[in-house]
Amino acid sequence: VVEVVDLEGAVEGTLATGADQVVGMGLVGFSLVVFTYYTIWVIVLPFVDSSHILHSYFLAREYAVILPAVAGLLLVLLVGTFVAMVMWKNRKPAKKID
Amino acid sequence: MTKLAEWLLGLALLGGGWATLTFDPLGLRLPLAGRQLLWPLPAYLLVAFGCYSLATVGYRLATFNDCRGASEELQTQIQEARRDLAARGFRF
Numbered sequence: 001v002v003e004v005v006d007l008e009g010a011v012e013g014t015l016a017t018g019a020d021q022v023v024g025m026g027l028v029g030f031s032l033v034v035f036t037y038y039t040i041w042v043i044v045l046p047f048v049d050s051s052h053i054l055h056s057y058f059l060a061r062e063y064a065v066i067l068p069a070v071a072g073l074l075l076v077l078l079v080g081t082f083v084a085m086v087m088w089k090n091r092k093p094a095k096k097i098d
Numbered sequence: 099m100t101k102l103a104e105w106l107l108g109l110a111l112l113g114g115g116w117a118t119l120t121f122d123p124l125g126l127r128l129p130l131a132g133r134q135l136l137w138p139l140p141a142y143l144l145v146a147f148g149c150y151s152l153a154t155v156g157y158r159l160a161t162f163n164d165c166r167g168a169s170e171e172l173q174t175q176i177q178e179a180r181r182d183l184a185a186r187g188f189r190f
Contacts, residue, residue: 020159027156035149042142046134061134065141072144 038064116140 041058048054099107119128120137128136180190 017164020162024156024158024160027159028153031149031153031156035146035153038142038145038149042138043135046131061138064138068141068145 113140 040054041061041064045055045058045061116136116139118124119126120133122128184190
């Protein structure tokens with residue numbers, strides 16, 4: 001645990017390694033779930049008989065491309081909005097010449 | 099050849115191979131399962147790479163150890179820098 005101090009030396013907060021570990025391993029777990037589900041969808045299902053119950057857990061094949069594409073566009077939209085907001089906030093008025 | 103050119107060549111070759119097999123201009127008629135697997139492959143590789151990136155970031159976040167000494171040293175340096183700049187008239 002590391003303390004964060006301000007100019008007067010007062011303790012402003014602590015960096016909790018515990019939270020880092022939870023978030024970090026959470027990301028790892030999430031990635032594994034997504035990877036496994038997506039791999040079964042794209043790689044495994046074509047070799048599974050169409051009457052098998054496994055197919056009922058997955059949408060039509062087209063969505064395996066549409067959903068990541070939509071998610072990607074959403075990500076670009078969010079990042080672009082963030083950048084635009086930061087640039088707008090940091091705009092300086094044009095210098096006046098006397 | 100530059101690294102960029104190498105990567106672009108590699109991508110062009112793989113892309114060309116994928117397009118040839120997917121859109122079947124040669125009329126090769128591959129087995130159905132093979133064709134079903136093949137056409138979403140570029141999207142699959144992108145998603146797989148994204149999952150790997152996210153997992154790597156998360157894992158390194160979870161295993162990055164605190165460096166208490168370095169943190170305290172950095173805090174002292176920050177305070178020193180702020181005092182110095184404030185003395186020179188810099189407004190925060």
